[in-house]
Amino acid sequence: MKTSTVALIAVGAVVTVGIGYAIYFDQKRRNDPEFRKRLSTVAPKTPPATLAFPCISVPHPHPERERKRLLKVKKSEEEAFKNKAAESISQALDEIANETFPVTNQDKEKLFVEEVAKGEELAARGEEFYNEAAVSFFRALKVYPSPVELVMIYQKTVPEPVFNLVMAMMSLDVKRKQELYYKVYPPAEMNVRIDELPEGVTDDGKQIIRRGLVATRDFDEGEVIYTEIPVVSALEPALEGQDFCNFCLKQIPASESTVTCSIGCEKVVYCSTDCEKKAVAQYHQYLCTSSLSLSSKEHEFATYATKNNVKYPGMIARFLATMVYEETTKVPTGRDDEYNTWDHIERLRFLEVNPGPTEALEIKLLKELLGPKVPGIDEFVTEERYLTLKGKLQYNAYGVETVAEGEKTVPKSPEQHRNARSTSPAHPLTGAALYRATSYLAHSCEPNTAVSFPRRTQELALVATRPIKQGEELTTSYVQVDSDGEPVRGHVERKKELADAFRFKCACKRCEREEAAAASSDRD
């Protein structure tokens, strides 16, 4: 193999797949569990034991015993080889984690060419150098814009044992990054951590684990534990284009003038030029209906949402656009402890959304809207991924309240999400939003926190409703429990609602007390 084979093919491949958005969706594929599953079926394969531990063949008088002995030796050699390979892979990854990777495209390209050449040269020297060769190929993979394409090129050009080592490094790298997530997120200044907690027991006695928020210090009643900006949000369709900001969901006071869309559409307004700029950059450039005919895909998408009074298709479109924005504007540092929007969302649990004609239509509209503008989106938005995203939004999003009760009547949308002040369901919801940390906030019928929107924007503040000790789990109410300090309904009704909407059995102290009281009055 010529020294430049990989580099030559790789350059060709980048040209074919195109750079830009395609890069992003390619990276997503690499992190995709399905893709990883496919990888794990090819790697790590154990090279023949003779490679590292040549078998010593000694004639033996008992052929059957000898066969068994040889089998045993072979098995333990293979095991030792696997362990040794795993150890050196792990060490190599530790070293690579401490390296600083280049930021500019020029420097990345330089590193890529150097590492690939080094890898090829080492691989050509023979088995003894396979580990080092794999490390070089892996480094090249780290800076290459389209890793999946490069893996395919490696598969065709690199000796099989080296390829298997590169694959094993890739798998372990993804696994490590996943495990690191809850160690670095949420950041310390949020005063909470995400812990594994017991959720209950299955019918066959297995413990169910969920993740929840735990305080990392003490809090007084009324103290703000953290504030959080959502990953994605959306106004109620009925408020769009009126006096509500399309970006931060704030109501624009009558004394202030609204900021209109700089691209020129009349469907949305903003409370400030700052909100307008952010919205256009992050998502509105893909959704804007300006200067387009009424039959355009943008109009069709917007009309669908208004006519059916639904926010989630629009939120999914925004979410995908935001991912593209993030990927094309951020300065990569190559650090393993940095996570993007998808990394956050990927971890959230969700309720299954069944495919039906509504979802099929939404996927079609979304693809027609974004497809021509975002290369790679067509393959990325599979039916499964769309339903998963919708399920995650429906399960985890909060209703956002940016107006006081009685200030405005907003038609309720048919979509399900948790309401911030579930003790006051009459409170009008301005929209819905998905938050990274708050998504992990569990339910209790006597919670120790409340979700609020003190700036009357999408920014959420989690407030302690009683003194909280470090290490205590934080909870809020997903459903209406009290009204003006008086219970509005009993544990049976609350439990039913929680089971229907969130599929879990509430076992909070209040439910326990009420159940015990009901049981004792039944006995009397």
Ligand SMILES: C[S@@+](CC[C@H](N)C(=O)[O-])C[C@H]1O[C@@H](n2cnc3c(N)ncnc32)[C@H](O)[C@@H]1O
């Ligand atoms: C909004 S989701 C939160 C899940 C979280 N975002 C995650 O991805 O792990 C709500 C789910 O958390 C679990 N949960 C919340 N509060 C709970 C509680 N008090 N007891 C048991 N499970 C609870 C239930 O599975 C519920 O359906």
